Amino acid sequence: MDNSPEGLLRSHGLSVTAQRLTVLQTITDYxxxxxxxxxxxARKKIGAISRQSVYDTLNTLVEKGLARRIQPMDSPALFEDRVGDNHHHLVCRSCGIVEDVDCSTGYRPCLQASDDNNFIIDEAEVTYWGLCPKCQPKSTKSQAKQTPTRKAKS
Amino acid sequence: MDNSPEGLLRSHGLSVTAQRLTVLQTITDYxxxxxxxxxxxARKKIGAISRQSVYDTLNTLVEKGLARRIQPMDSPALFEDRVGDNHHHLVCRSCGIVEDVDCSTGYRPCLQASDDNNFIIDEAEVTYWGLCPKCQPKSTKSQAKQTPTRKAKS
DNA sequence: ATCATTATTTGGACATAGTCCAAAATTGTG
DNA sequence: CACAATTTTGGACTATGTCCAAATAATGAT
Structure with a gap:
């Protein structure tokens, strides 16, 4: 019933602290x-929070299923609060920006591998790689002037 | 024509060194x-090789398309010499072992995302997560005795 | 409200994976 | 063979993240 951030934390057996509320809000906002x-x-919001506390909170949120961690190649872990729908991600090879994409085939796409090697598969994680609109070479214009926040491959 | 490791390196504009040959052989073997x-x-094979040289060689091989790098979550980068077929991977959540799987739908599976957000997509990377045969709880037997080489989630 | 218990936060040290750099060694070439 | 270009080496450095024990804050029971 209680859908507030506080309720969310409590219903997962976590005590409510300013740090947790702020980190939770942060991954919702970004x-x-x-x-x-x-x-x-988080520091801008509440003045101070230790690095360790942010890591702890994020790990706890992931453990409790309140956040999801993804880790595209060449990127530190990224956190999002959209959970429970097994959506996928689109990553720009140039600037590294990440966008959500829904499952192409509706539900649990690709969960049947062609040969499961006798594994018990519980998740198919799909990462689409490409160039975001901003990083695409413009038709006739020069394509050299970007400000990559991420090392471009090749 | 020259399909030897030496020829492979030369044809990609790389000089042939003992270090490169050894690293190439190593990712083929493992x-x-x-x-x-x-x-x-590699050290067992040729006595000595610097860490940096291994990193350099692997990066060069990936750049030249002679090796592929994958990076499952919570794992350092892994290298393989199977390139050019965009196959996918099956990762055990318990012991971390990785197996290849062919594309489920034949070619470029899932390459059509439901909504491409105007990205130009060039690859769909699929990682299947689950439990390998060895790490699966055996029917009625105790399931506690494993030797995880990788920190189990949860 | 206050206290005791438990959970959380903090800061500092540490670990791991990987890169940067300049000097030394090796490779390919004329 | 000798020279130029490439590669290798080792050491310092960076980034991301974890471990630990002490200090602090939150919760539950008076």
Whole structure:
């Protein structure tokens, strides 16, 4: 019933602290944020929070199923509060921006591997790689002037 | 025409060195190996090789398309020499072992995301998560006795 | 409201994976 | 063979994250 952030924490057996509320709010405001970026944002909101506390909180939220961690190659872990729907991600090879994408085939796409090697599969994680609109070479214009926040491959 | 490891390196504009040959051989022998493990193996073969050299070689091989790098969550980068077929991977959540799986739908599976957010998508990377045969709880027997080489989630 | 208990937070040290850099060694070339 | 270009080496450094014990804050019971 209680859908507030406080209720969410309590219903998962967690005590309510300013740090947790702030970190929770932060990943809601900025999905796909890194731990260190989240710490920065949180500090602006409540003045001070230790790095360790941000890591702890994020790990706890993931454990309790209140947050999801993804980790595209060449990127530190990213956190988002969209959970429970097994959506996928689209990552720009140039600037690293991440967008959500829904499952293409409706539900649990690709969960049947062609040969499961006798594994018990519980999740198919799909990462689409490409170039975001901003990083795409513009038709005739020069394509050299970008400000990559991430090392471009190749 | 020259299909030897030496020819492979030369045809990609790389000079042939003992270090490169050894690292190349190593990822062929041990697909899904980490850089540090590859260094260990390589040292057994040729006596000595610097850590940096292994990293350099692996990066070069990936750049030249002679190797592929994958990076499952909570794992250092893994290297394999199977390239050019965009196959996928099956990862055990308990012991971390990685197996190859072919594309379920034949070619470029899932490459059509439901909504591409105007990205130009060039690859769909699929990681299947689950439990390998060895790590699966056996029917009625105790399920506590495993030797996890990787921190189990939960 | 206050106290005791338990959970959380903090800061500092540590670990791991990987990169940067300049000097030394090796490879390919004329 | 000798020279130029490439590669290798080792040491310092960076980034991301974890471990630990002490200090602090939150919760539950008076």
């Amino acid at each position: 999905p796909h944020i890194t731990a260190d970026q989240a710490a920065e944002v | 697909p899904h190996i980490t850089a540090d493990q590859a260094a260990e193996v």
